[in-house]
Amino acid sequence: MLNICILVKPIMDPASIKWDYQSQEFSYISNTFNSADTQALQWACDYKEKNGAKITIITAHDSEFTIEEKRLLKYNIDQWIVLKQPELKNNPGETAQIIAKELSGHSFDVILTGSVSEDKNSGMTPAMVAELLFIPALTNIHHIDVKEEGLWEVKRSEDRGTVQTYEVKLPILIGVTNTLGRKRYIPRYRRPPKIKKEIRILEKANEQLNVQVMKMTEPRPNIRYFDIPKDSLSAEERLLAIMGLSQDKKEQSGKKVASEVNDKTIHFISQKLQKWLQEG
Amino acid sequence: METNIICYLPLKNGVMFTEEAWGLVEQAKTIYPNTSKMTAIVVHSGIPVIELEQLPFDEVYHVHVPIEQWKVSDYHFQAFRRICAIIQHQKEIFLFSSHPLYHDVAVRASTRLGMPMITNALKVIEMENQPSSLLVKREIYQGKANEFVSFAPTKQQYLTFERSILYGRPQYGTPSIVQEIDIEKYEPSPIQFISESEIDWKELKLTEAKVVIGIGRGVQDKNEFDSIVKLAEIVNAPIGGSKVADELGLIPREKRIGASGTSIEADIYIAIGISGSSQHLEGIKAVKHVIAINNDPSAAIFQRCDIGIVGNYQQVVPRLVDALQAERQSETYVEHLHIG
Structure with a gap:
């Protein structure tokens, strides 16, 4: 029976969060779990249903961060280890360190997690944990086939439309993408008799930060400059011009729009298409 | 203090420098332009030495790895460590x-040595009050904010660049050192590369495709699909469509493109019979190139497109298919001649 560990990262939900331009900070903050991590968890639960497995979740978060436990408890897990450390969010590499330290005391066949977190977008924790544990890692996996218990076949999207297939021997850390499975409503599984939950309160890291966040800013807004209609136009014509429906606009777009379908036009488009295809 | 900028050059299938590699070179040149030395690390599976001798770097170190191993990062890491044992400087910035x-x-190397790392950089500038320190701009929370981070002063720093900003033209130079590092035996990896395949256009997701075809109200009959399907086969593009196309039953619901459907980031979008409502344009705002075919010259899609044709798609698409097929056939013929 496989012993599976899932690293689940609690995050501020990027879907709800908004940058408040006035106060220069985030508003509409709500907490959730990294969706690729929950995809990994969902995959592990599906595997457990069919083949049997022991699933342990490890979450590491800042002591001040509150998480909605129910959202994880509805999965069919056996053990949950919670690591809490003050000011963890300010120290990017520390999460991998404390997870690796915790994992070094356990023996897992496979560690599954999301390749990248939706909040910080750094993608460092999976490979760092693997390196600290001296086990191999393969990230950006979107499909897993279990050939034998100790031998898996996994697929990774290389570029757009290209898929690479790898065969991996366990133990290994696999970083998955959001597309590992189809997102679906997770019914409340029949809760196992007992979920072993362990909470470890860790001391604040003393190490000096080697990467510092200097500032956070709003994304640059997309500003589009429209042509100012000529004064000589009537109100109606000006309105049509702004809407892009006037004859004037048609003439402007005429530079890139061909109104005659001839061999020259077709050749031009097919050549452009080929060129753009080769660019990628 | 001289800083050594070390670029780990990305390659296509281990044998070809692409715009991504030249983009990394361009980024490297903007970091400490006057006080740095430039070194290239090339882990390849068959690039001719003459190409390596023309790289725009002061020093080039290269390792040849068989293609099956080249696809696995374990072997890259072993090659990287071997090269790093040769190049030792006071201060090094590794770019990936x-x-x-x-x-x-990059992550493994920085972790092994306990050195700082910043990933997915969008822009790197020198800090105003500390010229020897770098300020790196990154996108966080799915583009809803930007973060500016800097390295603590350390001997080595690791930086990866977002692929979308790595785009450049070929550059040439005369490196003073071009050295091949011979690795007799690699430690075997438990990860084995099996194969690489292209996903068929029918299985390809709209969000993952390089080319996407969109159909709208102008394509009113499913029976007229033949030429569009042929075009999809040739350019390996999944077929999506506008809200109207969905409502007319021309496409399934999950293939709807726009504010009420999927937002795509394809390189090329071919809009056939689509007027280009603001909701639809919202869904294609991240597309690089748009080709529009519509018989209404006032269609808003023509304001967004790079190339547009005012005409009936039933005439345009088959001719485009013929032109592309002829092009492909001639390419195959040329390849055949070369092989022969």
Whole structure:
């Protein structure tokens, strides 16, 4: 029976969060779990249903961060280890360190997690944990086939439309993408008799930060400059011009729009298409 | 203090420098332009030495790895460590592409040595009050905010660049050192590369495709699909469509493109019979190139497109298919001649 560990990262939900331009900070903050991590968890639960497995979740978060436990408890897990450390969010590499330290005391066949977190977008924790544990890692996996218990076949999207297939021997850390499975409503599984939950309160890291966040800013807004209609136009014509429906606009777009379908036009488009295809 | 900028050059299938590699070179040249030395690390599976001798770097170190091993980051990491044992400087900044293969090498190397790392950089500038320190701009929370981070002063620093900003033209130079590092035996990896395949256009997701075809009200009959399907086969593009196309039953609901459907980031979008409502344009705002075919010259899609044809798609698409097929056939013929 496989012993599976899932690293689940609690995050501020990027879907709800908004940058408040006035106060220069985030508003509409709500907490959730990294969706690729929950995809990994969902995959592990599906595997457990069919083949049997022991699933342990490890979450590491800042002591001040509150998480909605129910959202994880509805999965069919056996053990949950919670690591809490003050000011963890300010120290990017520390999460991998404390997870690796915790994992070094356990023996897992496979560690599954999301390749990248939706909040910080750094993608460092999976490979760092693997390196600290001296086990191999393969990230950006979107499909897993279990050939034998100790031998898996996994697929990774290389570029757009290209898929690479790898065969991996366990133990290994696999970083998955959001597309590992189809997102679906997770019914409340029949809760196992007992979920072993362990909470470890860790001391604040003393190490000096080697990467510092200097500032956070709003994304640059997309500003589009429209042509100012000529004064000589009537109100109606000006309105049509702004809407892009006037004859004037048609003439402007005429530079890139061909109104005659001839061999020259077709050749031009097919050549452009080929060129753009080769660019990628 | 001289800083050595070390670029781990990304390659296409281990044998070709692409715009991504030249983009990394361009980024490297903007970092400490006057006080740095430039070194290239090339882990390849068959690039001719003459190409390596023309790279725009002061020093080039290269390792040849068989293609099956080249696809696995474990072997890159072993090659990287061997090269790093040769190049020792007072201060080093290692630059990588954020492609998963190179990203994994960078993270492992920085972790092994306990050195700082910043990933997915969008822009790197020198800090105003500390010219020897770098300020790196990154996108966080799915583009809803930007973060500016800097390294603590350390001997080595690792930086990966977002692939979308790595785009450049070929550059040439005369390196003073071009050295091949011979690795007699690699430690075997438990990860084995099996194969690489292209996903068929029918299975390809709209969000993952390089080319997407969109159909709208102008394509009113499913029976007229033949030429569009042929075009989809040739350019390996999934077929999506506008809200109207969905409501007319021309496409399934999950293939709807726009504010009420999927937002796509394809390189090329071919809009056939689509007027270009603001909701639809919202869904294609991240597309690089748009080709529009519509018989209404006032269609808003023509304001967004790079190339547009005012005409009936039933005439345009078959001719475009013929032109592309002729092009492909001539390419195959040329390849055949070369092989022969």
